[in-house]
Amino acid sequence: MAEHNESHGHDHGHDAGHGDAHHVNYKRIYLTLLGLLVVSVAGPFFGILWLTLLTAFGIALVKANLVIQNFMHLKWEKRIMKWVLATSLVLMFLMFAGVSSDVMNHEGRNWENVAAQAAVERGIGGAEGEAEAIEVEPVEAGFSAQNTYNLVCATCHGRAGDGTGPAGAALDPQPANFTDPAFWAERDMERIVTVIRDGGAAVGRSPLMVGWSASFTPEQIQQLADHVATFRPSGE
Amino acid sequence: MAFAKPLATLRSSTGIPTGRLAIWWVLASEVVIFGGLLGSYLMFRLGHPEWADAAAVTNVWIGAFNTFVLLTSSFTAVLGHQAAERGDGKQAAKFLFMTIGGAATFIMVKSYEWTTEILHGYTITANGFWAFYYTAAGLHAMHVIAGAVIMGFIAVDAWRGRELQRVELIGIYWHFVDVVWIFLFPLLYIAK
Amino acid sequence: MADTAISVHHDEHHAHEHHGPQGILKYVWSTDHKMIAMQYLFTGMFMAVIGAFMAYVFRMQLAFPGISVPGYGQVSPGEYNALVTNHGSIMIFWVAMPVLIAAFGNYLIPLMIGADDMVFPRINRLSYQIFLLSVLILLASFFVPGGGFGGAWTAYPPLSAVGEYNQTNLGSSLWLLAVALEFVAFLLGGINFITTLMNSRAPGMKAYDIPLVCWFIVIASILFMLSVGPLIAGAVMLFFDQALGTGFYDPARGGDPILWQHLFWFFGHPEVYVVLFPAIGITIDVIATFARKKVFGYKLMLYTTVATGVLSFFVWAHHQFIAGIDPRMANIFTITTLLISVPIAELCFVIIATLYGGSIRFTTPMLWALAFMAEFLIGGVTGIFLGASGADIYFHDTYFVLAHFHYTFFPIAIIGTFAAFTYWFPKMFGRMMNDTLGKIHFWGTVIPFNFIFIPLFVLGIGGQHRRIYNYQHFPELAGEGMYTLREIATVSLLVMLAFQFVFFYNCITSWRKGKKAGKNPWNANTLEWTTESPPPHGNWPEGLPNVYRGPYEYGHPDRDEDYWPQNQPA
Numbered sequence: 002m003a004e005h006n007e008s009h010g011h012d013h014g015h016d017a018g019h020g021d022a023h024h025v026n027y028k029r030i031y032l033t034l035l036g037l038l039v040v041s042v043a044g045p046f047f048g049i050l051w052l053t054l055l056t057a058f059g060i061a062l063v064k065a066n067l068v069i070q071n072f073m074h075l076k077w078e079k080r081i082m083k084w085v086l087a088t089s090l091v092l093m094f095l096m097f098a099g100v101s102s103d104v105m106n107h108e109g110r111n112w113e114n115v116a117a118q119a120a121v122e123r124g125i126g127g128a129e130g131e132a133e134a135i136e137v138e139p140v141e142a143g144f145s146a147q148n149t150y151n152l153v154c155a156t157c158h159g160r161a162g163d164g165t166g167p168a169g170a171a172l173d174p175q176p177a178n179f180t181d182p183a184f185w186a187e188r189d190m191e192r193i194v195t196v197i198r199d200g201g202a203a204v205g206r207s208p209l210m211v212g213w214s215a216s217f218t219p220e221q222i223q224q225l226a227d228h229v230a231t232f233r234p235s236g237e
Numbered sequence: 238m239a240f241a242k243p244l245a246t247l248r249s250s251t252g253i254p255t256g257r258l259a260i261w262w263v264l265a266s267e268v269v270i271f272g273g274l275l276g277s278y279l280m281f282r283l284g285h286p287e288w289a290d291a292a293a294v295t296n297v298w299i300g301a302f303n304t305f306v307l308l309t310s311s312f313t314a315v316l317g318h319q320a321a322e323r324g325d326g327k328q329a330a331k332f333l334f335m336t337i338g339g340a341a342t343f344i345m346v347k348s349y350e351w352t353t354e355i356l357h358g359y360t361i362t363a364n365g366f367w368a369f370y371y372t373a374a375g376l377h378a379m380h381v382i383a384g385a386v387i388m389g390f391i392a393v394d395a396w397r398g399r400e401l402q403r404v405e406l407i408g409i410y411w412h413f414v415d416v417v418w419i420f421l422f423p424l425l426y427i428a429k
Numbered sequence: 430m431a432d433t434a435i436s437v438h439h440d441e442h443h444a445h446e447h448h449g450p451q452g453i454l455k456y457v458w459s460t461d462h463k464m465i466a467m468q469y470l471f472t473g474m475f476m477a478v479i480g481a482f483m484a485y486v487f488r489m490q491l492a493f494p495g496i497s498v499p500g501y502g503q504v505s506p507g508e509y510n511a512l513v514t515n516h517g518s519i520m521i522f523w524v525a526m527p528v529l530i531a532a533f534g535n536y537l538i539p540l541m542i543g544a545d546d547m548v549f550p551r552i553n554r555l556s557y558q559i560f561l562l563s564v565l566i567l568l569a570s571f572f573v574p575g576g577g578f579g580g581a582w583t584a585y586p587p588l589s590a591v592g593e594y595n596q597t598n599l600g601s602s603l604w605l606l607a608v609a610l611e612f613v614a615f616l617l618g619g620i621n622f623i624t625t626l627m628n629s630r631a632p633g634m635k636a637y638d639i640p641l642v643c644w645f646i647v648i649a650s651i652l653f654m655l656s657v658g659p660l661i662a663g664a665v666m667l668f669f670d671q672a673l674g675t676g677f678y679d680p681a682r683g684g685d686p687i688l689w690q691h692l693f694w695f696f697g698h699p700e701v702y703v704v705l706f707p708a709i710g711i712t713i714d715v716i717a718t719f720a721r722k723k724v725f726g727y728k729l730m731l732y733t734t735v736a737t738g739v740l741s742f743f744v745w746a747h748h749q750f751i752a753g754i755d756p757r758m759a760n761i762f763t764i765t766t767l768l769i770s771v772p773i774a775e776l777c778f779v780i781i782a783t784l785y786g787g788s789i790r791f792t793t794p795m796l797w798a799l800a801f802m803a804e805f806l807i808g809g810v811t812g813i814f815l816g817a818s819g820a821d822i823y824f825h826d827t828y829f830v831l832a833h834f835h836y837t838f839f840p841i842a843i844i845g846t847f848a849a850f851t852y853w854f855p856k857m858f859g860r861m862m863n864d865t866l867g868k869i870h871f872w873g874t875v876i877p878f879n880f881i882f883i884p885l886f887v888l889g890i891g892g893q894h895r896r897i898y899n900y901q902h903f904p905e906l907a908g909e910g911m912y913t914l915r916e917i918a919t920v921s922l923l924v925m926l927a928f929q930f931v932f933f934y935n936c937i938t939s940w941r942k943g944k945k946a947g948k949n950p951w952n953a954n955t956l957e958w959t960t961e962s963p964p965p966h967g968n969w970p971e972g973l974p975n976v977y978r979g980p981y982e983y984g985h986p987d988r989d990e991d992y993w994p995q996n997q998p999a
Contacts, residue, residue: 027319031312038308042301045427057423064308065416072315072412079253082261089265089655092742093272096659097280099746100691102755104277105284109755116680117284124287152593172902208495209902211505216575216596240460243546244973245539245629255548259624262654266616269658273695277662277688285683361675365683368675372665 162232300426310339460550466536509898510579517582543631586678619650645710663692708845720787766816793867797848808836829889860943873928
């Protein structure tokens with residue numbers, strides 16, 4: 002093992018393109034970088050937008066170039082690696098060009114990003130105080146039987162529980178209609194819970210109604226059953 | 238476990254030493270990772286002028302101080318490379334330890350900064366700007382930490398006079414981490 | 430590649446007497462590229478069995494809805510989604526890539542360039558271990574509450590971002606983590622391959638003396654490396670959406686789901702070329718050996734492939750034609766997509782030109798290589814329909830797409846693998862495979878393959894859309910004719926799977942009792958055939974070879990023999 006390590010002493014001799022490195026004054030570059038940093042921080046204080054952008058990003062480009070060429074020694078590196086790095090940079094511009102028309106814009110031919118337009122108009126309040134989260138229906142904020150029903154069950158059973166959900170149209174038999182008194186005539190809550198949990202096949206009915214025991218806890222299933230019961234026509 | 242470098246590692250058909258060649262390819266892949274993230278941020282930021290209100294909160298002085306810390310650490314890293322080229326392993330190691338110190342400072346300042354912001358309610362889920370802020374700066378910080386750890390191993394080796402060529406390699410990686418921050422700084426702190 | 434100066438380091442010819450780890454622990458600690466290649470190969474083949482089993486289960490469900498699938502049971506809708514999602518993910522990320530790139534790349538590149546190992550053996554080992562971790566995490570995702578991720582391998586938000594939608598909260602995060610780790614493993618591996626090929630060639634091996642399979646694997650690695658970055662960023666954002674509730678892809682919270690689509694496909698399209706190029710490289714090398722003929726246009730093929738790789742970055746949004754992207758972008762992407770068929774067609778012609786006038790031996794590897802060309806051609810041609818955005822309005826999300834990409838992926842991942850495996854088996858294991866069994870396996874795989882997917886083309890044209898677990902719910906797709914087609918496809922799959930036992934039997938008996946292979950059973954030119962079968966640790970213990978000519982000097986007029994190994998002095 003020792004002989005392989007020793008051989009690395011020879012490696013420095015093979016650093017062919019490295020002779021010029023010692024003529025770079027690293028200290029001068031460093032101080033230049035610091036100076037540029039000061040300028041870029043000072044930029045916004047003039048309050049002129051284009052000046053701020055110029056100092057912020059223009060200087061960033063200059064600083065990055067200084068670091069890359071002089072500290073990383075890309076100046077003296079073989080051309081192939083400059084091409085490789087340039088390619089990766091060009092690909093980023095390509096990606097930006099291809100994607101921005103969809104993500105940066107909020108409208109185009111025949112489409113509008115309504116949510117984003119609303120967000121822009123609404124603005125983000127509270128620059129002077131606590132940040133406020135945008136009011137949205139929380140997705141993970143605890144279990145809501147109504148939300149879950151609307152998400153999971155209504156596609157077949159309908160928002161109004163009448164069995165007319167869009168996915169149910171093609172089914173045979175049709176999904177159960179919870180607003181039909183005849184439905185409730187022969188069923189009790191225990192049966193509702195069983196069917197939600199184990200599926201229609203568990204009570205000898207259609208397997209098109211699948212069981213949800215893998216997706217919800219018993220408490221959640223009970224809440225779902227209670228929600229189904231709210232569709233029951235009054236007077237029964 | 239006895240490990241001997243294969244002869245393959247010592248060859249150089251391109252004239253670029255193998256380790257350095259590899260590091261450039263690592264950087265190429267990192268450019269597209271950070272480029273993808275920052276490009277996405279840019280698209281959102283340009284499309285959502287109202288994010289300026291959220292972004293106004295970031296503290297440009299802390300950001301500038303951290304920029305100063307990273308620039309300085311890049312300086313010490315390249316001085317370490319210079320020492321390694323002379324064959325002075327101990328000096329190179331000293332410079333690398335200084336660089337690691339810079340990394341630690343950066344992380345500590347960032348922790349303080351983030352703690353303050355989070356306690357004021359600016360969490361990652363607060364809005365789109367803050368989501369990108371924490372993700373981008375967080376990914377960068379992870380690269381800082383990983384780089385510092387690897388640099389520690391290389392510094393220890395260098396102190397013992399071994400594998401001095403790796404000082405340059407970790408330096409190149411470190412400069413890249415610095416360059417990413419050079420762009421993050423104006424994006425998140427100045428031209429908000 | 431500016432390599433006019435090939436610096437020859439000292440002690441090239443020292444005997445490399447170091448031995449690798451011994452005993453059972455060598456499977457954990459070995460850094461030998463051949464061991465790592467075997468690990469990738471066997472892991473990939475194991476995952477192929479799992480992916481194939483998933484296909485078996487969901488195809489049974491599709492042809493015979495509601496059936497209790499033997500060996501599995503009844504398939505619920507959620508399980509169906511998880512099966513198709515993981516079938517796709519596994520086949521691409523855990524079969525095609527590890528076998529074609531990691532396994533054969535690891536095995537062949539050092540051998541074919543005359544090196545004793547990869548340049549970074551320990552990072553090589555690390556990359557396999559990270560890959561193995563990704564395998565375990567993916568497999569674990571099937572056993573957590575909710576089961577495996579069911580949001581399609583493309584993982585579009587909001588389905589993939591919101592646990593309540595995909596019903597596989599834990600599974601989706603584990604899937605994402607597994608994919609991310611797999612990316613890291615291949616980034617690490619790719620750096621090894623690229624650096625090794627660029628730097629560690631044998632003295633005398635100039636850039637155009639490198640076998641094309643090595644070039645193509647390395648070009649694929651570069652393509653992967655440059656395209657996966659934005660998706661890694663996107664995956665981090667998706668993970669945060671899943672786990673932390675951020676809104677990167679949620680319009681209500683200021684995000685945009687189309688961003689994910691773009692980030693995914695910016696990688697996703699180059700990715701298909703990442704797996705294609707190694708398969709083409711394998712095909713070329715096999716064909717050159719068994720046509721006993723120089724490759725027609727080495728430089729042409731090389732530059733065409735590079736051009737295809739570059740072009741592959743400009744076509745990604747053809748996956749999103751009807752997703753609501755800007756229609757002006759659709760125009761541009763149609764043009765670029767149709768353009769990219771040109772270099773690939775040209776590759777086909779070059780390969781045919783190589784065959785023309787050759788002295789063709791129909792060995793099993795040759796059959797696989799020829800089948801690759803024939804079947805991939807069908808896949809490529811059907812891609813042209815999909816690349817035209819107008820036609821794609823109808824075809825998108827139908828089984829036409831599915832049949833198209835199986836006619837491309839199957840040749841790449843399965844036919845290409847078998848070509849490579851049957852060709853290099855003698856080198857890897859020191860014994861010859863039984864050629865008769867090989868041919869039975871070949872016909873028993875390729876013929877049923879066509880009977881699986883041609884019906885699916887027809888079904889797609891007939892309007893059958895994808896990712897539906899039971900077409901009985903759609904009366905216009907539930908007709909008897911359509912079900913007949915589905916049954917043909919499923920039964921053909923069963924036949925094809927049955928013939929794979931022939932392959933496994935052949936492997937095992939050949940490995941144990943096959944005829945000893947010797948160094949160069951195929952009389953091939955490239956460097957791997959100049960050492961023992963299997964090669965010892967260090968590949969050429971008596972000294973690494975020098976190279977004197979290109980890799981395809983077959984049928985040279987001045988010579989008695991019809992081949993001329995690269996390492997023989999003139």
